[in-house]
Amino acid sequence: xxAGAALGWWGVPLAVFAGAIRVSTPFLFVSLGExxxxxxxxxxxxxxxxxxxxxxxxxxxxxxxxxxWLGVLAAGLAGLALGLLHGGICALPRVNDTxxxxxxxxxxxxxxxxxxxxxxxxxxxGLPAIDLGFWSASPQVRAALQINVLFFIGLACAPLLGWGLxxxxxxxxxxxxxxxxxxxxxxxxxxxxxxxxxxxxxxCMAGIGGCFLSLGYPGSWNEGLSSGQGIxxxxxxxxxxxxxxxxxxASLLFGGAGALGxxxxxxxxxxxxxxxxxxxxxxxxxILILAxxxxxxxxxxxxxxxxxx
Amino acid sequence: MPAFPSLTRxxxxxxxxxxxxxxxxxxxxxxxxxTVGFIYVGTRNDYGxxxxxxxxxxxxxxxxxxxxxxQERVPETVAVGNAMQxxxxxxxASLLFPTSYGYYDPFxxxxxxxxxxxxxxxxxxxxxxxxxxxxxxxxxxxxxxVYLSGVVAAHSSKTRxxxxxxxxxxxxxxxxxNAFTLGAQSVQPSITTQVIFTGDWxxxxxxxxxxxxxxxxxxxxxxxxxxxxxxxxxxxxxxxxFTTGYHTNQMVLAPKGYLTGAEWDWPSLYPRLVRSAMAKQxxxxxxxxxxxxxxxxxxxxxxxxxAAARKQAxxxxxxxxxxxxxxxxxxxxxxxxxxxxxxxxxxxxHDVTLEQMNYLVAGVAGSxx
Numbered sequence: 001x002x003a004g005a006a007l008g009w010w011g012v013p014l015a016v017f018a019g020a021i022r023v024s025t026p027f028l029f030v031s032l033g034e035x036x037x038x039x040x041x042x043x044x045x046x047x048x049x050x051x052x053x054x055x056x057x058x059x060x061x062x063x064x065x066x067x068x069w070l071g072v073l074a075a076g077l078a079g080l081a082l083g084l085l086h087g088g089i090c091a092l093p094r095v096n097d098t099x100x101x102x103x104x105x106x107x108x109x110x111x112x113x114x115x116x117x118x119x120x121x122x123x124x125x126g127l128p129a130i131d132l133g134f135w136s137a138s139p140q141v142r143a144a145l146q147i148n149v150l151f152f153i154g155l156a157c158a159p160l161l162g163w164g165l166x167x168x169x170x171x172x173x174x175x176x177x178x179x180x181x182x183x184x185x186x187x188x189x190x191x192x193x194x195x196x197x198x199x200x201x202x203x204c205m206a207g208i209g210g211c212f213l214s215l216g217y218p219g220s221w222n223e224g225l226s227s228g229q230g231i232x233x234x235x236x237x238x239x240x241x242x243x244x245x246x247x248x249x250a251s252l253l254f255g256g257a258g259a260l261g262x263x264x265x266x267x268x269x270x271x272x273x274x275x276x277x278x279x280x281x282x283x284x285x286x287i288l289i290l291a292x293x294x295x296x297x298x299x300x301x302x303x304x305x306x307x308x309x
Numbered sequence: 310m311p312a313f314p315s316l317t318r319x320x321x322x323x324x325x326x327x328x329x330x331x332x333x334x335x336x337x338x339x340x341x342x343x344t345v346g347f348i349y350v351g352t353r354n355d356y357g358x359x360x361x362x363x364x365x366x367x368x369x370x371x372x373x374x375x376x377x378x379x380q381e382r383v384p385e386t387v388a389v390g391n392a393m394q395x396x397x398x399x400x401x402a403s404l405l406f407p408t409s410y411g412y413y414d415p416f417x418x419x420x421x422x423x424x425x426x427x428x429x430x431x432x433x434x435x436x437x438x439x440x441x442x443x444x445x446x447x448x449x450x451x452x453x454x455v456y457l458s459g460v461v462a463a464h465s466s467k468t469r470x471x472x473x474x475x476x477x478x479x480x481x482x483x484x485x486x487n488a489f490t491l492g493a494q495s496v497q498p499s500i501t502t503q504v505i506f507t508g509d510w511x512x513x514x515x516x517x518x519x520x521x522x523x524x525x526x527x528x529x530x531x532x533x534x535x536x537x538x539x540x541x542x543x544x545x546x547x548x549x550x551f552t553t554g555y556h557t558n559q560m561v562l563a564p565k566g567y568l569t570g571a572e573w574d575w576p577s578l579y580p581r582l583v584r585s586a587m588a589k590q591x592x593x594x595x596x597x598x599x600x601x602x603x604x605x606x607x608x609x610x611x612x613x614x615x616a617a618a619r620k621q622a623x624x625x626x627x628x629x630x631x632x633x634x635x636x637x638x639x640x641x642x643x644x645x646x647x648x649x650x651x652x653x654x655x656x657x658x659h660d661v662t663l664e665q666m667n668y669l670v671a672g673v674a675g676s677x678x
Contacts, residue, residue, distance in 0.1 A: 011522065011526055015518070015521065018521065019521075022517075022518075022521075023518065117352075120354045120355065121354040121356075123562075139548075139549075140524070143524065143525075143548055144525075213514075217514070217517060218513045218514055218516070218540045219517075219540075219543065219544075220539055220543065222352065222513065222537065222539070223351070223352055224351070224511040224512075224513065225513055227512055227513075227514060227515075229514075258515070258518065261515070261518075262507070262518045262521075262522045263518075263522045263525075265504070265505040265675070266472075266503060266505055266519070266522035266523055266526045268503075268674050270504070270675045270676035271676050273505075273506050274508055277507075277508050277515070
């Protein structure tokens with residue numbers, strides 16, 4: 001039909017570039033949300049369940065209302081509800097946030113599968129993409145530059161959250177609660193309330209990240225849709241040292257590395273495909289090892305975080 | 310086998326609202342009726358492997374005097390043992406279709422030994438002498454239909470490069486890749502197929518990436534062998550490419566580019582098997598068939614398929630139906646240059662060496678290791 005000439009080896013950098021954009025968006029949203037949650041001193045491991053729930057809710061509402069944006073809204077609200085549930089349970093005395101997170105991961109996934117049964121077969125309208133490749137005659141470049149709107153929203157959120165954390169009163173309160181709950185209480189702030197809201201925000205972002213999978217790329221709802229993007233994004237937060245801009249970089253790196261395996265096979269590098277498919281994880285391990293210092297704590301880790309305390 | 314633990318588990322599940330999320334679709338014990346159980350590894354409406362079986366189950370459901378019970382998303386673990394036990398003991402099933410490859414050994418074999426009165430019909434396994442006689446294995450020579458897809462697609466391709474998104478380099482998959490390529494080459498010898506192995510049966514994001522990479526390399530026909538072809542077909546349609554389907558009919562997902570597809574014809578086979586089982590007629594332990602026995606079929610042609618392509622494909626299909634054409638006849642070289650089927654050798658569809666295929670034919674770019 002309209003396939004152009006073969007790209008050959010140029011296909012690999014193009015695929016990595018396009019993959020970085022296409023595959024990174026769920027990582028980006030989930031990790032940005034989780035930065036806010038963790039900055040308040042709490043970790044939510046349930047985001048995998050939230051992501052799947054968001055993917056299902058977004059697809060279902062987009063299908064029922066024929067509006068993908070109402071789907072995004074529904075995904076955000078579903079995520080918010082799960083986030084607030086996590087925050088609410090953790091506000092009770094002597095509750096471990098890691099355990100609640102794992103419980104909510106299973107709950108969110110199970111609930112999404114249960115409610116999502118009728119929505120596997122139908123086709124929901126997808127989120128629009130912006131055609132930035134109009135200048136190119138190459139169909140490959142044009143396809144790579146069909147960039148989903150949600151990616152740009154995530155792209156804008158990263159510097160905005162970074163700035164907000166550093167330069168606004170809300171950001172200061174959030175960081176204070178995360179560094180020392182006692183100090184926050186002395187200042188008249190309620191750590192419980194701040195953490196509840198921060199976890200709610202994190203859930204909302206994860207829900208939106210999830211609906212990118214069902215409404216953006218690959219663009220349909222199915223029970224096997226997520227291959228652990230939610231839980232990977234939680235790890236990316238630590239990798240990014242709790243900095244929103246670094247989350248953006250980490251997500252792009254992860255997305256691009258994920259595209260490497262298929263791209264190399266398409267140009268004939270067919271051996272070791274399992275190894276290339278594992279590239280994102282190998283990369284993460286390598287960078288974490290290279291970046292680690294035996295003489296100090298993880299930089300940027302909030303003092304109240306249960307995993308670093 | 311102790312009935313009690315399984316009984317408790319099923320009752321608990323059946324009573325709780327959670328039952329649906331566990332995949333228990335329905336249970337019925339109807340007196341005097343013949344109960345048939347179907348067990349799927351994934352979702353029934355996945356536009357793929359499981360949907361093909363569920364369409365067969367739907368055909369069985371229409372038979373008078375038959376009750377069908379189904380369970381989805383049953384992993385290839387001890388969970389399938391429990392599911393089979395539950396269907397036999399609680400639903401009174403006398404015939405079971407555990408449809409996923411990994412169910413066979415050891416779970417189906419174990420269950421067949423424990424309940425000699427129940428018939429087990431397993432898809433894809435290799436029954437061997439010495440295994441329980443009430444365990445049966447059936448499978449279709451779907452490579453015949455895949456070969457036809459290659460023939461049809463060869464007429465539409467302009468770049469003469471085909472892309473194949475495959476899960477794992479196992480014999481069934483390699484046989485399809487080879488048949489697809491040989492079918493295309495029978496029309497246009499210069500056609501090549503680029504394979505991408507994703508590494509697993511269901512990886513939506515990687516399947517989409519693989520499809521995009523193949524499109525970037527100039528492939529203009531895409532097909533696949535993964536559990537749910539939905540993502541591959543939809544992504545290829547977005548890129549404006551031709552597709553041929555697999556497992557079931559995916560025309561609705563890609564009305565512009567979907568040329569035809571290789572489908573399992575389980576709605577034709579399953580009622581026949583159920584009738585045999587009800588009449589207590591013997592069923593072979595190793596049951597195989599292609600077009601000839603109504604195990605496989607092709608999706609109806611897209612209107613864009615040219616008349617020449619239809620004519621050629623229909624002629625080959627007629628020969629498959631008559632049972633007098635072999636896809637794998639020598640000389641065939643693999644893509645490393647060694648001869649894998651010598652000149653003069655014809656491997657007909659029943660040849661078991663084909664079920665151990667470990668090579669890609671010349672013209673396929675990819676590696677089995």
